[in-house]
Amino acid sequence: MTLTLATWNINSVRLRAGLVERLLTEEAPDVLCLQECKSPVDKIPAERFAALGYGHMVARGQKGYNGVAILSRHPLEDAGHRDFVGKGDARHVAARLADGTVIHNYYVPAGGDVADREVNEKFGHKLDFLTEMRDWFRSEAPARSILVGDLNIAPREDDVWSHKKLLKVVSHTPVEVDHLAETQDAGAWVDITRKDIPDGQLYSWWSYRARDWDAADKGRRLDHIWATPDLAAGAGGSRILRPVRGWEQPSDHAPVLASFDL
Template sequence: MPFTLATWNINSVRLREALVVKLLQEETPDILCLQECKSPVDKIPVEAFQALGYTHMVARGQKGYNGVAILSKLPMQDAGHHDFASLGHARHVVGRLENGVTIHNHYIPAGGDVPDREQNEKFGQKLDYLTELRDAFHATKPEKAILVGDLNIAPEEDDVWDHKKLLKVVSHTPIEVAHLKDTQDAGKWVDVTRRDIPDGKLYSWWSYRARDWDAADKGRRLDHIWATPDISNAVHGSRILRTARGWEKPSDHAPVFATFDL
């Protein structure tokens, strides 16, 4: 059952409903994982998505902040969620397809502006979230699973516009990168985007602060698709839809895609 999956931090699913519809119409992924929906689940505009064939949804939401959802053309069951770091935030949801594949959609905390947990509570929350996620993978090895989302960390040197300049900037600090690697290693996850596109600069996020984001091109790869080793060889066609960052009233993130031949 081959399917194409996309992940996208939409930065308000209600405000950008038209952009979600545009993506679903033009790119037709079978599954779309959204982060930062900023909406209670009952306020997500599902009618427009259902009209395009996305008749299945699992989601966790809250008013104005966070929120994750998985829209699917394929039958999908709600397989729960976990409140990592006990933040009380809607940051994780799991969907299970009929073939037994589970999809974990995460919105990891951004971590604030100061990379020091003593000075910045949000940075500590980010590290704690990753630590609990790592420990969960040590306790139960994931199988036949996909992990996607805005992980808010650009792990490799070519995942940021300037490695040296960003070493002290939240999202690329050594401690964050180490925490993400430990989490990835604990589940033996394969970063399929970088496996498919191993060379060169690769970004999925560009700040709103740039007057001309495209020309400045000061991006970071914060959005990820991982797969467990038992299915990672069935993944191909990874890409980032950079043009979506230039759509009218866009999210500051671009969608990331991969195709799974399962």
């Protein structure tokens, strides 16, 4: 079985339900993982997605903030979630496919504007969240798993429009990159996107602040698809749907896709 998976920070699933429907219709991934749904689970327009063949959903939500959901053509079993840093945020959910593959969907905290935890509580929250992810993977080594989501870090120099100019900007600071690398190493996760597209600038997010985001092209690769080595060997077909960022009333993120031979 070949499974095609997409991950997308939708920035309000109710506001942009039409964009979700368009993506499901045009790209038809087997699984779509959404972040920043900003909706209680019972308010997610699941019936609209079910009408397109995505009748299975596992989600965690809260009013107006955060929220993660996994939509699927195939049956899913709720595999739980973890409350990282004990804040009660809906930032993680896991689902299990019939063959035992576990999909983890994450929305890592953005971290605020100042890259100093002593003066910015949000930055400390982000680092602590990543540390707890790392420690979890160290204590329970993941297997046959896929991890996706808005991890809010662009780790490589070519994952941002200017490495030099963004070294002190939250999402690309050395301390964040180091924390993400430790988290990745703890689970032996393989960065599938960069396995498939190893060279060149690659972005999945462009700020709303740019008057012409496409022309300015000041992007960052904040959205990721990772897999454990047992699945990474059969992964491929990675791509970022940059044109989606130009749809009407878009999210500031573009969907990221990859396929897996399960």
